[in-house]
Amino acid sequence: xxxxxxxxxxxxxxxxxxxxxxxxxxxxxxxxxxxxxxxxxxxxxxxxxxxxxxxxxxxxxxxxxxxxxxxxxxxxxxxxxxxxxxxxxxxxxxxxxxxxxxxxxxxxxxxxxxxxxxxxxxxxxxxxxxxxxxxxxxxxxxxxxxxxxxxxxxxxxxxxxxxxxxxxxxxxxxxxxxxxxxxxxxxxxxxxxxxxxxxxxxxxxxxxxxxxxxxxxxxxxxxxxxxxxxxxx
Amino acid sequence: xxxxxxxxxxxxxxxxxxxxxxxxxxxxxxxxxxxxxxxxxxxxxxxxxxxxxxxxxxxxxxxxxxxxxxxxxxxxxxxxxxxxxxxxxxxxxxxxxxxxxxxxxxxxxxxxxxxxxxxxxxxxxxxxxxxxxxxxxxxxxxxxxxxxxxxxxxxxxxxxxxxxxxxxxxxxxxxxxxxxxxxxxxxxxxxxxxxxxxxxxxxxxxxxxxxxxxxxxxxxxxxxxxxxxxxxxxxxxxxxxxxxxxxxxxxxx
Amino acid sequence: xxxxxxxxxxxxxxxxxxxxxxxxxxxxxxxxxxxxxxxxxxxxxxxxxxxxxxxxxxxxxxxxxxxxxxxxxxxxxxxxxxxxxxxxxxxxxxxxxxxxxxxxxxxxxxxxxxxxxxxxxxxxxxxxxxxxxxxxxxxxxxxxxxxxxxxxxxxxxxxxxxxxxxxxxxxxxxxxxxxxxxxxxxxxxxxxxxxxxxxxxxxxxxxxxxxxxxxxxxxxxxxxxxxxxxx
Numbered sequence: 001x002x003x004x005x006x007x008x009x010x011x012x013x014x015x016x017x018x019x020x021x022x023x024x025x026x027x028x029x030x031x032x033x034x035x036x037x038x039x040x041x042x043x044x045x046x047x048x049x050x051x052x053x054x055x056x057x058x059x060x061x062x063x064x065x066x067x068x069x070x071x072x073x074x075x076x077x078x079x080x081x082x083x084x085x086x087x088x089x090x091x092x093x094x095x096x097x098x099x100x101x102x103x104x105x106x107x108x109x110x111x112x113x114x115x116x117x118x119x120x121x122x123x124x125x126x127x128x129x130x131x132x133x134x135x136x137x138x139x140x141x142x143x144x145x146x147x148x149x150x151x152x153x154x155x156x157x158x159x160x161x162x163x164x165x166x167x168x169x170x171x172x173x174x175x176x177x178x179x180x181x182x183x184x185x186x187x188x189x190x191x192x193x194x195x196x197x198x199x200x201x202x203x204x205x206x207x208x209x210x211x212x213x214x215x216x217x218x219x220x221x222x223x224x225x226x227x228x229x230x231x232x233x
Numbered sequence: 234x235x236x237x238x239x240x241x242x243x244x245x246x247x248x249x250x251x252x253x254x255x256x257x258x259x260x261x262x263x264x265x266x267x268x269x270x271x272x273x274x275x276x277x278x279x280x281x282x283x284x285x286x287x288x289x290x291x292x293x294x295x296x297x298x299x300x301x302x303x304x305x306x307x308x309x310x311x312x313x314x315x316x317x318x319x320x321x322x323x324x325x326x327x328x329x330x331x332x333x334x335x336x337x338x339x340x341x342x343x344x345x346x347x348x349x350x351x352x353x354x355x356x357x358x359x360x361x362x363x364x365x366x367x368x369x370x371x372x373x374x375x376x377x378x379x380x381x382x383x384x385x386x387x388x389x390x391x392x393x394x395x396x397x398x399x400x401x402x403x404x405x406x407x408x409x410x411x412x413x414x415x416x417x418x419x420x421x422x423x424x425x426x427x428x429x430x431x432x433x434x435x436x437x438x439x440x441x442x443x444x445x446x447x448x449x450x451x452x453x454x455x456x457x458x459x460x461x462x463x464x465x466x467x468x469x470x471x472x473x474x475x476x477x478x479x480x481x482x483x484x485x486x
Numbered sequence: 487x488x489x490x491x492x493x494x495x496x497x498x499x500x501x502x503x504x505x506x507x508x509x510x511x512x513x514x515x516x517x518x519x520x521x522x523x524x525x526x527x528x529x530x531x532x533x534x535x536x537x538x539x540x541x542x543x544x545x546x547x548x549x550x551x552x553x554x555x556x557x558x559x560x561x562x563x564x565x566x567x568x569x570x571x572x573x574x575x576x577x578x579x580x581x582x583x584x585x586x587x588x589x590x591x592x593x594x595x596x597x598x599x600x601x602x603x604x605x606x607x608x609x610x611x612x613x614x615x616x617x618x619x620x621x622x623x624x625x626x627x628x629x630x631x632x633x634x635x636x637x638x639x640x641x642x643x644x645x646x647x648x649x650x651x652x653x654x655x656x657x658x659x660x661x662x663x664x665x666x667x668x669x670x671x672x673x674x675x676x677x678x679x680x681x682x683x684x685x686x687x688x689x690x691x692x693x694x695x696x697x698x699x700x701x702x703x704x705x706x707x708x709x710x711x712x713x714x715x716x717x
Binding site: 071083161172193196198209212 | 549550552553554555556557558559561562565566567569570652656657659660662663670673674683684687690691694695698699
């Protein structure tokens with residue numbers, strides 16, 4: 001077991017870098033963070049469209065979110081795999097494919113989180129902002145969204161945890177993230193599958209459990225300083 | 234001197250589904266008037282005042298503000314609203330902003346005032362409502378009465394010619410009602426045009442120029458306070474005042 | 487825009503592959519559901535037990551499983567756990583659909599961990615006053631659980647459990663990595679053989695969406711028949 005760790009820890013962490021593209025745990029973390037960063041504006045825009053007054057905006061977006069959330073992530077990845085080359089005109093690498101697929105998939109989930117956050121605010125907030133003469137956009141930007149997004153912060157951290165787990169599906173299209181690397185190690189070593197996959201499981205656990213504890217602490221802190229809007233209803 | 238009324242209702246009707254909320258309402262309010270609207274629950278008084286700045290749409294008739302139809306406007310609703318102050322029953326302060334920012338947001342964003350000028354204006358108003366020392370506090374740190382006074386300052390910061398009050402003291406504990414009514418009375422004495430929906434009859438008697446009594450969506454009586462409280466003409470108005478003066482009488486019969 | 491030709495994908499041979507895959511996906515879902523739900527309820531009860539050891543065990547189960555991706559669960563059971571079996575058992579397993587068996591095991595543990603949390607939150611919505619009232623009437627602890635709290639809690643848990651079932655249905659697609667011949671696997675197979683990627687995956691996507699819709703529709707009907715009546 002010690003030999004296993006000693007021989008392969010660098011490969012596990014970095015993949016083939018520097019003799020090849022970046023891989024392993026570093027790639028997993030890089031992919032997760034990038035995907036969530038990309039998914040956030042997507043989720044925000046889709047969420048705003050979901051609460052919009054204009055039907056022409058609301059209906060197509062609702063349909064899109066329904067289809068994306070109703071499909072397995074693996075399906076979305078395959079769609080990206082097959083569609084992206086025809087859109088970009090060239091064969092797309094695994095990393096951009098996963099990135100786009102994860103951005104769209106998580107964007108759809110974030111859209112629902114944003115929508116729920118906005119609709120949880122009392123109606124009086126938007127009413128008083130509009131009564132002052134603020135435009136819809138300004139009211140959203142300065143009054144509604146700051147409150148809605150602050151309340152959604154724990155959900156965002158949980159979404160990062162989910163994204164980290166989702167990157168494991170890059171295995172299926174041959175992306176050298178940490179699960180794929182672990183399998184490569186297993187193929188080379190052959191006699192220690194339990195140890196190899198055990199270490200892989202432990203790695204995910206430490207990363208994800210740690211982050212979810214942070215989300216939990218955030219939620220507790222937010223609950224202690226409640227945002228109370230005006231008189232008790 | 235004949236002047237355009239600041240608010241004019243012409244045969245306004247509104248339905249919520251099958252419920253007739255406003256029935257053929259025609260009223261005018263002149264500049265500088267203080268009008269109190271009263272009536273039993275469900276009489277339509279909140280609906281009446283909320284249609285003035287189009288928080289509620291209407292189904293027929295016209296509402297004119299300084300001669301302009303607010304319900305027909307498409308692109309300048311915001312401009313209309315910035316000229317009308319509105320104070321809500323639930324205060325509706327923005328909890329993520331402190332008192333100063335709450336009041337400065339609209340003047341800076343809508344009227345494009347500079348930060349220094351806005352702050353000057355707001356601090357003067359906060360002083361007027363007695364809360365200058367709370368300028369950097371957050372709404373959650375204030376009592377109900379204090380929050381409502383900030384809400385009034387926030388509305389005044391836009392320097393509107395007209396202010397609407399939708400039951401401004403109904404959500405307050407009794408001991409805080411007085412401090413808010415004092416502020417509103419001060420506005421009346423400064424000559425502002427006020428339309429106030431309220432249950433506070435003592436306040437109405439003292440401050441109002443005119444009282445509108447509403448029931449079931451219609452304005453049943455318009456009178457000066459002395460006429461209204463001494464000898465109301467409409468039987469339902471009489472009933473309303475009797476119920477207010479001796480609330481337990483029906484239970485004793 | 488390339489021409490779409492669904493007839494190729496829906497031809498007899500490919501159609502039978504896809505239908506076979508759909509059937510296996512449904513079987514995986516159904517069997518997992520039968521196993522995961524009782525396990526989830528048991529773990530939820532463990533987490534609410536008065537014994538600290540049981541509570542910790544339940545917590546470890548839920549957190550340990552939920553923080554590891556389903557893909558890794560599948561790889562572990564299929565490549566790791568099978569290596570620990572004695573030779574004879576392993577041979578028998580490979581004769582009898584090792585892929586599906588390992589997929590069900592991985593899916594059961596994974597789904598049970600999430601269902602345990604849904605049941606636990608359902609139990610927590612039942613106010614303590616219900617327990618107080620039952621005990622005040624003289625009902626014992628076990629009976630209070632069985633007759634008063636649990637029936638209400640389970641009914642309250644139905645919406646999140648249904649959503650979890652839809653997730654389970656979608657998660658069966660991950661069994662493809664260990665070679666289970668479910669819908670996603672078959673879709674890849676058809677795509678490779680027919681070169682009709684868009685059509686194949688459109689049909690498969692439609693299948694996934696339809697079953698998700700049916701599950702949700704059934705649950706709405708169920709909730710109308712057995713509504714949650716809050717205390």
